[in-house]
Amino acid sequence: xxxxxxxxxxxxxxxxxxxxxxxxxxxxxxxxxxxxxxxxxxxxxxxxxxxxxxxxxxxxxxxxxxxxxxxxxxxxxxxxxxxxxxxxxxxxxxxxxxxxxxxxxxxxxxxxxxxxxxxxxxxxxxxxxxxxxxxxxxxxxxxxxxxxxxxxxxxxxxxxxxxxxxxxxxxxxxxxxxxxxxxxxxxxxxxxxxxxxxxxxxxxxxxxxxxxxxxxxxxxxxxxxxxxxxxxxxxxxxxxxxxxxxxxxxxxxxxxxxxxxxxxxxxxxxxxxxxxxxxxxxxxxxxxxxxxxxxxxxxxxxxxxxxxxxxxxxxxxxxxxxxxxxxxxxxxxxxxxxxxxxxxxxxxxxxxxxxxxxxxxxxxxxxxxxxxxxxxxxxxxxxxxxxxxxxxxxxxxxxxxxxxxxxxxxxxxxxxxxxxxxxxxxxxxxxxxxxxxxxxxxxxxxxxxxxxxxxxxxxxxxxxxxxxxxxxxxxxxxxxxxxxxxxxxxxxxxxxxxxxxxxxxxxxxxxxxxxxxxxxxxxxxxxxxxxxxxxxxxxx
Numbered sequence: 001x002x003x004x005x006x007x008x009x010x011x012x013x014x015x016x017x018x019x020x021x022x023x024x025x026x027x028x029x030x031x032x033x034x035x036x037x038x039x040x041x042x043x044x045x046x047x048x049x050x051x052x053x054x055x056x057x058x059x060x061x062x063x064x065x066x067x068x069x070x071x072x073x074x075x076x077x078x079x080x081x082x083x084x085x086x087x088x089x090x091x092x093x094x095x096x097x098x099x100x101x102x103x104x105x106x107x108x109x110x111x112x113x114x115x116x117x118x119x120x121x122x123x124x125x126x127x128x129x130x131x132x133x134x135x136x137x138x139x140x141x142x143x144x145x146x147x148x149x150x151x152x153x154x155x156x157x158x159x160x161x162x163x164x165x166x167x168x169x170x171x172x173x174x175x176x177x178x179x180x181x182x183x184x185x186x187x188x189x190x191x192x193x194x195x196x197x198x199x200x201x202x203x204x205x206x207x208x209x210x211x212x213x214x215x216x217x218x219x220x221x222x223x224x225x226x227x228x229x230x231x232x233x234x235x236x237x238x239x240x241x242x243x244x245x246x247x248x249x250x251x252x253x254x255x256x257x258x259x260x261x262x263x264x265x266x267x268x269x270x271x272x273x274x275x276x277x278x279x280x281x282x283x284x285x286x287x288x289x290x291x292x293x294x295x296x297x298x299x300x301x302x303x304x305x306x307x308x309x310x311x312x313x314x315x316x317x318x319x320x321x322x323x324x325x326x327x328x329x330x331x332x333x334x335x336x337x338x339x340x341x342x343x344x345x346x347x348x349x350x351x352x353x354x355x356x357x358x359x360x361x362x363x364x365x366x367x368x369x370x371x372x373x374x375x376x377x378x379x380x381x382x383x384x385x386x387x388x389x390x391x392x393x394x395x396x397x398x399x400x401x402x403x404x405x406x407x408x409x410x411x412x413x414x415x416x417x418x419x420x421x422x423x424x425x426x427x428x429x430x431x432x433x434x435x436x437x438x439x440x441x442x443x444x445x446x447x448x449x450x451x452x453x454x455x456x457x458x459x460x461x462x463x464x465x466x467x468x469x470x471x472x473x474x475x476x477x478x479x480x481x482x483x484x485x486x487x488x489x490x491x492x493x494x495x496x497x498x499x500x501x502x503x504x505x506x507x508x509x510x511x512x513x514x515x516x517x518x519x520x521x522x523x524x525x526x527x528x529x530x531x532x533x534x535x536x537x538x539x540x
Contacts, residue, residue, distance in 0.1 A: 001162065001163065001164075001165055002029075002159070002160055002161070002162060002163075003129050003132055003158050003159050003160070003161050003162070003163045004029035004030040004033055004159040004160070005030070005033045006132070006133055006163050006165040007030040007033070007034075007132060007133070007136060007154065007159075008030045008031075008033035008034035008036075008037050008039065009033075009037055009165055009167070010133045010136050010137060010165065011034060011039065011066065011136070012034070012037055012038065012039055013167050014136075014137060014140050015063070016039070016064065016066050016140070017039060017040060018039070018040040018041075018042065018057060018066075018424060018425070019031070019034060019039060019040070019041050019042070019054075019066045019067070019068060020041075020042045020044060020050040020051070020053040020054040020057070020065070020066070020067045020068075020421065020424075021041065021042070021043070021044065021047075021050045021067055021068035021069055021095075022043065022044050022045070022046065022047050022050050022069055022070070022074065023043070023070070024069070024070025024071070024074050025070055025071070025099075025108075025156060026069070026070040026071040026074065026096055026097035026098075026099075026154075026156055027068040027069065027070055027095060027096070027097065028070075029159050029160075030068075030159065031068060040424075042420075042421075042424055042449065042453070043449070044417065044446065044449055045445055045446055045448060045449060046077060046417075046445075046446065047069040047070075047073075047074045047075070047077035047078040048077050048078050048079075048080055048081040048414075048417070049081070049416075049417035049420075049443065049446045049449070050067045050068070050069060050078070050081075050417075051067045051069070051078045051081035051082050051085060051092075051094060052081040052084070052085075052406065052414045052417035052418045052420075052421065053065075053067070053417050053418070053420050053421030053424065053449075054066055054067035054085075054092055054094075054421060055081065055084065055085040055088065055090050055092060055406075055418055055421060056381060056404070056417070056418035056419060056420065056421030056422040056423075056425070057421035057422065057424055057425045058085075058090045058091055058092055058421075059088070059090060059404045059418075059422065060379060060401075060402075060404075060421075060422040060425040060426055061425045061426075062210075062401075063091070063144070064091045064092065064093060064140050064143055064144050065085075065090065065091065065092045065093075065421070066092070066093045066094075066095065066140075067092065067093075067094050067095070068094070068095040068096070069094070069095075069096055070096070070097075070108070071096055071097055071098060071099050071108050071109070071110060071112070071156075072099070072107070072108025072109065072110050073108065074096065074108075075096050075110060075112060075115050076110065076115070078094065079115060079118065079119060080409065080411050080414070081414055081417070082094055082115075082119045082121065082149065082151070083118075083119040083120065083409045084406055084408050084409040084411060084414055085149050086119050086120040086121050086148070086149050087120070087408035087409050088404075088408040089147040089148065089297075090147070090149060091143040091144045091146075091147050091149070092143060092149040092150075093136075093139045093140055093143055093149070093150050093152055094121070094149065094150070094151045094152065095136075095152050095154060096112055096151060096152070096153060096154070097153060097154045097155050097156050097159075098112065098125075098153060098155040098156065098157070099156060100156050100157060101155070101157050102157075112125070112151060112153045113125070113153075115151065116151040119149075119151075121148065121149045121150060121151050122142070122143075122146075122148050122149070122150045122151070123150070123151050123153070124138075124139055124150055124151070124152050124153065125153040125155075126152070126153065126154050126155065126158065128158070129157075129158035129161035129162075129163055130163055130164075132154055132158055132163065133163065133165065135152060135154075136152060136154075139152045147295075186307070186309050187316070187319050187320065187323065188323075189307055190267075190290045190292075190307050190309065190320065191320055191323050191324070193265060193288050193290055193306065193307065194224055194265060194267060194290065194320070195324075195329055195331075197264050197265030197288060198264050199226075199262050199263050199264050199265070199335055200224050200225075200226040200263065200264070200265040200266075200267060200331075201226050201227050201228075201229060201259060201260065201263035201265070201266050201267070202217060202220065202221045202224070202226050202227070202228050202229070202266075202267045202269065203229050203230070203231065203248050203266055203267065203268045203269070203271060203277075204217055204228065204229070204230050204231070204234050204237050204238070204269050204270060204271065205230070205231040205233060205234040205268075205269065205270045205271025205272060205293075206231065206233040206234050206270060206271070206400055206401075207269065207270020207271060207293055207294060207295070207298075207313050208234060208237060208269050208270040208313055208400075209234065209236075209237060209270075209399070209400040209401050210270065210401070211270060211294070211312060211313040211314040212314060213269070213270070213313045213314035213317055214237055214238070216314055216317040216318055216321065217237075217238075217269060217317055218238065218241065219321055220267075220317050220320055220321050220324075221243065223321065223324045223325070223329070223330050223331065224267075224324075224331055225330075225331035225332055225333045225334075225335060225336055226243075226267070226331075226336065227243045227244075227245050227259045227263075227335075227336050227339045228241060228243050228244045228245065229244070229245050229246065229247070229248040229252075229256060229259070229260070230244075230246070230247060230248065230400075231247070231248060231249075231271045231272070231274075231277050232247060232249070232251070232276070232277070232392060232405070233400065233403070233404070233405075234270075234271065234400050235247065235392070235397045235400055235403055236396075236397035236398050236399045236400040236401075236402065236403060237400050239396070239397075239398050242340040242343060242344070243336045243339060243340055243343075244343070245259045245260075245339060245343065247392065247393070248260060248277055248283070249276055249277045249278065249279060249283065250276070250279055251389065251392050251393055253346060253348070253393075253540055254346070254540065255339065255342045255343055255346050258342070259339055260283055262335075263287060264287055264288065265287060265288040265289075265290070266284060266287050266288070266289050266290070267290045267292075268289060268290065268291040268292070268293075268305070269292055269293070269313050269316075269317065270292070270293055270294070270313045271293065271298070272293075272295075272298045272301065273291065273298070273301065273302045273304065274301075278302075278304065281304055284304045288306045289304050289305045289306050289307075290305070290306060290307045290309075291304075291305035291307065291308045291309070292308075292309045292310075292311055292313055292316045292317075293310065293313065294310065294311065294312055294313060295310075296310050348393070348394065348540055349364055349365070349368065349394075349540070357532055357535075358507075359506050359507075359530065360506065360530050360531055360532040360535075361505060361506065361507065361508060361529055361530065361531055362531070362532070362535055362537070363387055363390045363462050363464075363529075363531050363535070363537050364390040364393075364394060364537055365508060366390075366460075366462060366505070366508075366529045366531065367390045367391055367393075367394040367395050367434075367462075368394050369508055369511045370395065370432075370460055370511070370527075371394060371395050371396055373511055373514060373515040373518060374430070374432055374458065374518065375429070375430045375518065376398065377429050377430070378402065378429055378430045378431065378432050379402045379403070379404075379419075379422050379423070379426070379429055379430070379431040379432065380395060380397055380402065380403045380404075380431075380432050380434070381403075381404055381405065381406065381415055381418050381419035381422055381431065381432070381433050381434070382404075382405040382406070382407070382415055382433070382434045382435070383405075383406055383407075383412055383413065383414065383415025383416070383433070383434065383435035383436060383439040383440075383443075384405075384406060384407045384410060384411060384412045384413075384414070384415070384436075384439060385412055385435070385436035385438065385439055385467075385468055385469055386436065386464075386468030386469045386471075386472055386537070387434065387435075387436045387462040387464075387468060388405070388407065389537060389538065390462075390537055391434050391462075393540060395434070402429075404418070404422070406418045412435075412436065412438050412439035412442060413438075413439045413442030413443045414439075414443070415433050415434070415435045415439060415443070416433050416435060416439075416440070416443040416444070416446055416447065416459060417443060417446050417449075418433075419431050419432075419433035419457060419459070420446065420449055420450050420455065420457065423450065423455040423456060423457045424453065424455065427455065427456055429456070430456045430457070430458060430518075430523070431455070431456065431457050431458070432457075432458045432459075432460065433457065433458070433459045433460070434460050434462065435459065435460070435461050435462070436461070436462055436463070436464070436467075436468055437461055437462070437463040437464065437465060437466070437486075437488055437491070438466075438467045438468075438486070440459070440461045440463075440491065441488060444491070444494055444495075444498075445498070447459070447495060447498045447500055447524060447526065448498050448499070450500070450524040451498055451499035451500050451524055455523065455524055456521075456523045456524075457523055457524040457525070458518065458523060458524070458525045458526075458527065459495075459524070459525070459526045459527070460527045460529060461491055461526065461527065461528050461529060462529050462531055463488070463491065463528050463529055463530055463531060464531040464532060464533040464535075465485055465486055465487065465488060465533060466484045466485045466486060466533040467484045467486070468484075468533060470483075470484040471484040471485070471533050481533075484533075485533060490504070490528070491504075491526060491528040492504045492526060492527075492528045494526075495524075495525075495526035495528075500523075500524040500525065500526055501517055501522040501523065501524070501525045501526070502525075502526050502528070503517060503525065503526070503527050503528070504527075504528045504530065505527060505528065505529045505530065506530045514527050
């Protein structure tokens with residue numbers, strides 16, 4: 001069969017039942033064949049959005065996301081979103097292709113290898129038509145294993161050549177490092193440091209959820225008499241637990257800040273220990289750090305660990321529990337009992353109502369109002385911007401694997417498409433996208449894609465008529481922050497024009513109408529929440 005038909009079938013054989021993209025000369029033949037063979041091809045309006053959709057899809061499903069764009073401007077348009085996926089370590093394959101060799105001065109010729117290098121992705125170029133299917137299957141398996149996105153170059157020259165398709169259905173399974181090679185002295189060393197610590201604290205990241213280790217970590221913390229904290233991507237772990245002090249880092253609560261400051265030993269489990277989590281290492285300074293993760297790349301990114309162990313997180317934690325119980329080494333609970341009292345007594349946003357202004361809503365109050373009316377069973381995806389602070393603090397996430405953000409590259413405007421990909425992955429739940437007005441304006445036309453597919457998507461725009469981070473930073477530099485103010489069109493009207501439901505909020509009472517829209521299932525729904533750029537939203 002022709003190579004383009006075989007590519008479509010090979011994708012389906014590999015379990016890729018949804019693909020995201022924008023068709024052009026480099027990919028339209030196999031994209032059309034993929035549709036005809038029963039695959040779901042989600043047509044984006046912009047190539048970058050298609051990559052963000054594949055990124056969001058992969059994050060929600062835990063499987064490989066696949067996007068396809070054309071050469072030249074197609075691939076350059078995709079670069080920002082592709083870089084986000086690389087830095088998020090999303091298993092993703094981006095299919096593209098060189099321009100026809102018979103036209104050496106083709107107007108869309110571009111160096112695909114250079115794009116992959118710039119993004120930090122792996123690059124594979126099929127060198128012959130008969131290698132295309134092999135390279136495609138290898139790319140899917142490899143990105144699932146390494147979590148490093150791959151740009152696969154299938155030159156247009158090969159698409160019309162005849163190839164032989166040998167179906168090889170193969171499930172794409174992410175490998176987890178077993179404990180078989182874990183030396184007992186590594187466990188003994190970690191155990192000794194934990195038992196000798198006066199005030200240990202357990203920091204859990206998304207790897208705990210991926211390993212199914214939450215219950216084991218709670219048991220271990222109880223034996224250690226240690227409070228629990230999470231990374232941003234671990235939000236939702238230990239929800240409602242009386243010893244959960246919340247986020248570890250600059251976004252933490254005052255209770256969490258005190259617990260971290262008092263701790264002399266931090267047990268880090270399944271986290272990347274980014275500079276945001278550790279405040280560039282400052283929060284770990286002078287403390288013993290025991291760090292366990294299944295991902296060697298995470299362990300290699302920090303030098304703050306006293307002991308670093310590459311292992312399956314659940315297996316490691318269970319070994320520690322077994323050793324503590326065998327030695328009957330349960331620690332006193334006075335420290336965590338004290339912390340539990342502080343957590344119970346803590347009242348976020350106390351007195352905030354006194355700061356409300358007519359015609360605008362404080363972002364923190366808005367997020368707390370959203371938290372009450374949004375479906376509890378939801379995915380949450382955030383864009384990038386100043387608004388993140390109240391969202392990360394006040395919008396609850398009940399399960400860490402239902403939360404993600406498009407912030408790894410620091411670009412605004414990627415959140416909506418990422419949320420669309422997440423919603424395509426699972427339409428049984430509502431997907432909630434939180435964005436600022438600048439990011440929303442950059443991406444709002446992609447709402448058309450959500451409308452066309454009838455997705456259960458809610459977009460909440462925290463609209464302070466500014467590029468908020470720049471507004472804040474200009475003021476910090478002593479410059480006039482009003483240079484960052486913008487006048488936008490009516491976002492709710494734009495949403496309605498695109499076929500969605502639009503709603504504007506200028507007072508907390510307006511959320512009652514939003515709740516009615518949600519209850520009635522009027523999605524996709526865009527909620528334009530009018531906020532004040534001058535408000536100081538740094539306080540918890």
